[in-house]
Amino acid sequence: MNHLNQLDGRHLDLLKESANIGASHAATSLSMMLKKPIDLCIPSVRLQSIAELINGKAEQQVAASLIQVKGRIKGYFFVMFAIDQANMLIEELVPQGNICDDGIGRSAFYEVSNILCGSYLSALASFLNVTFIQSPPVISVDMAGAILSEGLVELSLYDEFALLIDAVVFDRQKGHQLNGEFLFLPLPDSLDVIFERVEGKFSQ
Template identity: 35%
Template structure:
């Protein structure tokens, strides 16, 4: 049994609290950036297998916008923040006020790409800072990379490393609510994929014993 398989409801609640702290910090940063109130919340933290992960993003052939970063420090790993193209466009419109662009067909608008990458930078930094403080392990994000491609191609690298330990990943659901936008809140997913050697460092801090 892997560390992820050993997680209890208590540890999942702890991870959800980490997510809520991180989303609160990210909401503050986004509100300052947009100059109006933005709310973020984490309705659920889940453990999902490969097939469920792909279902969440619409299948391996589904086009997605993903901000990828490498987690560096004492417990390295990979992290993805995934949005559908429609959700990504909604967010960029909120950030830039521009309606005349698309992230679904190249060539992609440079302003849109910069806005999405900045969002990823803010969110990733907030989540990792919260997790680092919670488990008292140094974690730092690399420079985020924005990719728009098929889900299977984007997630392949992270899943390859994950498969050495488990067929599961930690998913942190994230809802971004811009109160000045009439559209429904933006729903995204954080995929947390620790490296094999990082599992004991993270999960033992959450009270999951080594197997």
């Protein structure tokens, strides 16, 4: 069984490359949805220890979507924005919306995270040549530590690390930037698949 920390710099570069392909797909979808040019890029893909991840942002107030990934690769996908950033994103879609409104604001966030996750996964799927099935998102607005531990609990039995994908959403017209985080947590068996496929790219 492979562990995430066996991934080295070149593996992470490849994963970042595929993440950026996914991000550009997501940017196109978001631009169409918001009817204005949106850029989305992935400045870094890195490994972080689960304990560090949870302890580091334990009390940060975030809006997060949790999406379960099934198929050849299984795992959890978190799309996470600080509450004010999530609200800025929602206001672009529904001017009166708010992440805490339990109605239109929340469903806007639901849609955005669905698109972001979907685009990212479809790029990763074609890069790794596997298929993914994603569950509908579930949303929680709370402390990051509390939210993350729920997804990480299962993973923590096997691995001490998680794959963290930083995402920057940039609104070209307004010139403001929203920083979000995508967190992809493949289960250990699935990690073997990712490993094998990424390694295969080098031997070709």
